[in-house]
Amino acid sequence: MFQSKPHLYLLIITTLLLSVMSSACNSLPDHQTVNEDELLTDPIGSQDWLTGNLEEKLETITDHLRGFDMAMVETGYRHVELFWAGQDENWDYAKYQVEKLQLAIERGLERRPARAASAEQYIQLALPAMEEAIEERDVETFNREFEVFTQSCNACHHAEQVPHFNVQIPENRITGIRMP
Numbered sequence: 001m002f003q004s005k006p007h008l009y010l011l012i013i014t015t016l017l018l019s020v021m022s023s024a025c026n027s028l029p030d031h032q033t034v035n036e037d038e039l040l041t042d043p044i045g046s047q048d049w050l051t052g053n054l055e056e057k058l059e060t061i062t063d064h065l066r067g068f069d070m071a072m073v074e075t076g077y078r079h080v081e082l083f084w085a086g087q088d089e090n091w092d093y094a095k096y097q098v099e100k101l102q103l104a105i106e107r108g109l110e111r112r113p114a115r116a117a118s119a120e121q122y123i124q125l126a127l128p129a130m131e132e133a134i135e136e137r138d139v140e141t142f143n144r145e146f147e148v149f150t151q152s153c154n155a156c157h158h159a160e161q162v163p164h165f166n167v168q169i170p171e172n173r174i175t176g177i178r179m180p
């Protein structure tokens with residue numbers, strides 16, 4: 001019978017295959033959902049420190065990322081490194097520090113956009129001027145601009161009601177990075 005009706009034969013086989021495949025697919029979402037639920041509520045991280053559902057975990061991670069203070073801890077460190085890079089005429093290191101200072105403030109402002117208005121002068125003028133001064137590869141030019149740059153830190157600290165965070169020209173080195 002099949003030999004005389006090859007099309008019918010093909011149709012039966014295809015239908016059977018499709019029904020087997022679709023029943024396999026139907027059982028998949030249930031299976032996946034269970035796994036996903038488990039994944040989302042299972043504690044993760046070293047010693048399973050990160051717990052809760054997905055939203056709670058993300059909330060915990062954003063808490064650990066912190067707000068503006070960590071951007072400023074990084075900024076304080078890089079400001080010092082930038083100064084000594086200039087004194088050492090280590091211009092590549094100085095350029096690197098300015099780039100990271102820019103990244104630090106940008107990421108900080110993403111987390112705390114309310115501070116953006118006070119940072120405008122620092123971002124639009126002070127950072128680009130510092131970058132240009134580095135390109136001149138001249139310590140005197142660098143030092144002159146570094147004074148202006150440091151004052152723009154303080155201008156923002158005044159605007160943000162933290163004038164007691166008074167930034168000065170660094171006196172001591174904090175890392176072992178030196179001109180090679």
Ligand code: HEC
Pocket residue numbers: 067068069070072073075076077079115116118119122149150152153154156157160162165167
């Ligand atoms: C938005 C404008 C703004 C600019 C620009 C800015 N700061 Fe700050 N800075 C702040 C604020 C606001 C705080 C207090 C942070 C807080 O309360 O979370 C702060 C805190 C600090 C701290 C203390 C961080 C800590 O928690 O120990 C240091 C150090 C610092 N700034 C250095 C600098 C330096 C150096 C520059 C310039 C290279 C600079 N800041 C530029 C706003 C700014």
